[in-house]
Every structure is written in C-alpha cells, then in structure tokens.
Amino acid sequence: MRYLTRAEIVAINKQVVTERGQESVLNDPDRLDANVGRPQWFEDLWEAAGALFHAFAATQAFKDGNKGTALAAVDAFLKWNGWELDATDDEVFSLAMQVAEHEIDTVEELAAFFKAHGVQLQLPDLE
Numbered sequence: 001m002r003y004l005t006r007a008e009i010v011a012i013n014k015q016v017v018t019e020r021g022q023e024s025v026l027n028d029p030d031r032l033d034a035n036v037g038r039p040q041w042f043e044d045l046w047e048a049a050g051a052l053f054h055a056f057a058a059t060q061a062f063k064d065g066n067k068g069t070a071l072a073a074v075d076a077f078l079k080w081n082g083w084e085l086d087a088t089d090d091e092v093f094s095l096a097m098q099v100a101e102h103e104i105d106t107v108e109e110l111a112a113f114f115k116a117h118g119v120q121l122q123l124p125d126l127e
Helices: 006-018 029-041 045-057 066-080 089-100 107-116
Strands: 083-085 118-120
Touching (some): 006 029, 006 066, 029 045, 045 066, 045 089, 045 107, 066 083, 066 089, 089 107, 107 118
Antiparallel strands (some): 083 118
C-alpha cells in the first residue's frame, strides 16, 4: 500500500483551507505525526482508509479544515492504491459529521462505508 506522508497531508490541508480563504495552521505537530502513521497499523486497504479518515476527522491536528483534510486524504490514498470513492457529497458530509460528533467511532464502521462505496480504477493497458 502507498501511504500519505506528513508533507502530503500538510499540503492537502493547505489546499482545503485556502479554497475557503483561510490559512493552514498546525495545532498539534505530535497529533499530526500520530495521524499520519495510524493507517500503517492496518493491512487491509479499507481499514487503513478508515483509520486515516478517523484520525483527521475526529481530531484537531490543524486549526481548520480537519474534516475536509480527512476526505481529501482518503480520496488521494484510495486513488494511489487503485480505487476511488463513489459516494455523494451528502453521504460523505454526513459521515464526517458523525465521526466529528463521535456517533461513528470505529475504524471498522468507516472501513465498511469506504468498501461499500469503493470502485476499482480502470487503468489503461500499457501493452
């Protein structure tokens, strides 16, 4: 599996908050490092995606844009690993709010959502 780096997560947050006219501010460097490493605890792609999403949607590593960072990070993670998310904006927003409000609090629940909404990318045949 290809995991996101600290620098990539910081860049994702910067893009997310800049689009809203805000500044990317790191609240907790230790939390950021822990969040970046959390998906690597899991061998299953969907659980790793769930861990990544939960890590950023449920904590405040950044001053702003944590839920947006969670979604954009999972989107990049899945694409780099040959998948994409096929869910409506409303479904994803609802998921993020449920995590932020601790209504969904397990990696397994998130993994089930991502697996149910995952679509394998069709890569071109290079031969």
